[in-house]
Amino acid sequence: MTDAEKRVKELAAHAFGTWSKQNAYKSPKLITDAEGIYFYDDKGKTYIDFSSQLMCSNLGHKNKVVIEAIVKQAEKLPYMAPGFATESQMEAIEALNSIMPEGLNKFFISSSGTEANEAAAKLVRQAKAPAYKLISRYHSYHGATPTAAALTGDHRRGPSEQARCVVPGVRFAPDCYCYRCPFAMEYPSCNIQCARYLDYMFKEEGNIAAMVVEPVVGTNGRIVPPPEYFPLLRKICDDNDVFLIADEVMSGWFRTGKAFAMEHWNVKPDIMTTAKGATAAYTPLGVTAAADSVSDHFEENMFCHGHTYAYHALAASAVKPSVSEYRRLEASGLLKEVSDHLKVKLNELADKHECIGDVRGIGHFWALELVKNRKTKEPFNVKADKITGKPLMTAKISGEAMANGLFLNAWYDTLVIAPPLIITKEQVDEAIDILDKALVIGDNEVESTDIPASRSSEFS
Ligand SMILES: Cc1ncc(COP(=O)(O)O)c(C=O)c1O
Structure with a gap:
């Protein structure tokens, strides 16, 4: 175990992990730097921040x-x-x-x-x-x-x-x-x-x-x-x-x-x-x-x-x-240009991946709701699973994305797409490519139907 790993374990032993059973909070990832839409761990690995941390780092890192x-x-x-x-x-x-x-x-x-x-x-x-x-x-x-x-x-x-x-x-x-x-x-x-x-x-x-x-x-x-x-x-x-x-x-x-x-x-x-x-x-x-x-x-x-x-x-x-x-940012036109692009890209994911039941959102604030079956809308997980600790499909997908350099929050039923507002179209594409590959994990467990994904985002 490296010195850094030992210190992280000590941290977890002495600090309450939030919203978590403490025996599940043992070795949080050590983050050493962040800039723009990216952050970096102590091993030098780069992650795209596709949820603005807790949907709060709206201007990205190091403004x-x-x-x-x-x-x-x-x-x-x-x-x-x-x-x-x-x-x-x-x-x-x-x-x-x-x-x-x-x-x-x-x-x-x-x-x-x-x-x-x-x-x-x-x-x-x-x-x-x-x-x-x-x-x-x-x-x-x-x-x-x-x-x-x-x-x-x-x-x-x-x-x-x-x-x-x-x-x-x-x-x-x-x-x-x-x-x-x-x-x-x-x-x-x-x-x-x-x-x-x-x-x-x-x-x-x-x-x-x-x-x-x-x-x-x-x-x-x-x-x-x-x-x-x-x-x-x-x-x-x-x-x-x-x-x-x-x-x-x-x-x-x-x-x-x-x-x-x-x-x-x-x-x-x-x-x-x-x-x-x-x-x-x-x-x-x-x-x-x-x-x-x-x-x-x-x-x-x-x-x-x-x-x-x-x-x-x-x-x-x-x-x-x-x-x-x-x-x-508003005056630059970037917000509108990129949020329109994000909407198109997420809708394309929904066309391709049968585990996506509904795609909805507005601006830089989107959900992909995952289901086992588009016809019955049977979810992979329900609210109670967050308490009992049942493995979540959203977590499997976000875990795979993380391993490939994309951070996004996973709720029990949805993936949280909320990148920093400074993200460019090219960076959105970079993130979507990683997410695209990770969503296959969900597709492998769906009951196939010929129903398209729902688009509650039509209001936006
Ligand atoms: C809608 C809403 N209200 C209140 C809060 C609580 O804010 P804080 O975590 O800063 O106490 C949050 C946190 O995520 C939130 O999303």
Whole structure:
């Protein structure tokens, strides 16, 4: 065993591996460098980052503009208590004001997406008291601490729930998941029942403070709603005096082609939360952005919230340069050119590989949903397999891709295609070639049909 291997084993022995049984976290891969869309391990092997790490390294690795700003701030003033104003905080708030949808003009800066959502829940529950219930959806992830975990629909809520580490008062609504419609209907004749049902749900439940949604569902499927969904949901929230919270932790920052996904439908939430791309992952930072509908309440009432690291000067210094880099990329035309190309290439994979049941997404945010049988839509794996540890087909495919120099995240049912926004068409082709070969593993286990892959991406 080399020295490096010994130290990695020591690391795993003394550090909790996240979202993992500890006996399955023994020898994480040692990464020693990264640049652009590539990262490198200690053996000198190169990997294409086809998921932007955790869908957060939107500007790729080693962006000079962002790094320079952080270095300057580190030398000058890395931290002041949140009660003081700093140049870095002012620049971050100005940058947020310049890019956030109009009307979202009061911000709280924390250190993560989870914290952004905790703050949002507190804001709406205080402002709408005594109403306290929060409505979320099953295909969702909103974070790891008690309120954010309670809002999470995926398997990560389970163990926290059993350990009484979630807060009460959350109810779950059906997803707008057209490939597996919870109402067994088809768009457009469904008349968007998944949204309309919420009017019934809100009225029957009562005491609802807010509905929390990922505008384009992230980890849990890159689910793009039909165009009518959000205008309808906004109206139903208004009719029932319920706040709408858009969790854009993953879907924000040009991931879907626009600065924020809600802009695709021109719908304004009362609160937008974000993190990840806000600093392109160069520093840890979360943002809770509120409209007057929420923030007015706090003029005469205490904003009962804060952290030692709120508005952290060093963390905040990455916001302004990130915003200017996103704007530069947008103006260059690269985003649109490459996302169109990515869509074509993923659709070609779906034509070729029978294990792909559905291809869907928008911008640089795509899912390949894998199935054993396109006709019955029988999946290789289900949600529970993530808890029991049953081997996943997605993991077999992503493991093979990794061995050949392509990193992509594997969910239980989908592969996550979310490359850094700086990726070129040629680099997309390089990645698709590796993925193309790895998908054969899935094809070898399908029951053949003559049904083509579904394209829920037709909304994008
Ligand atoms: C939609 C969404 N919300 C919240 C979070 C939590 O963010 P963080 O991991 O920064 O706490 C995530 C993380 O992946 C997310 O995707």
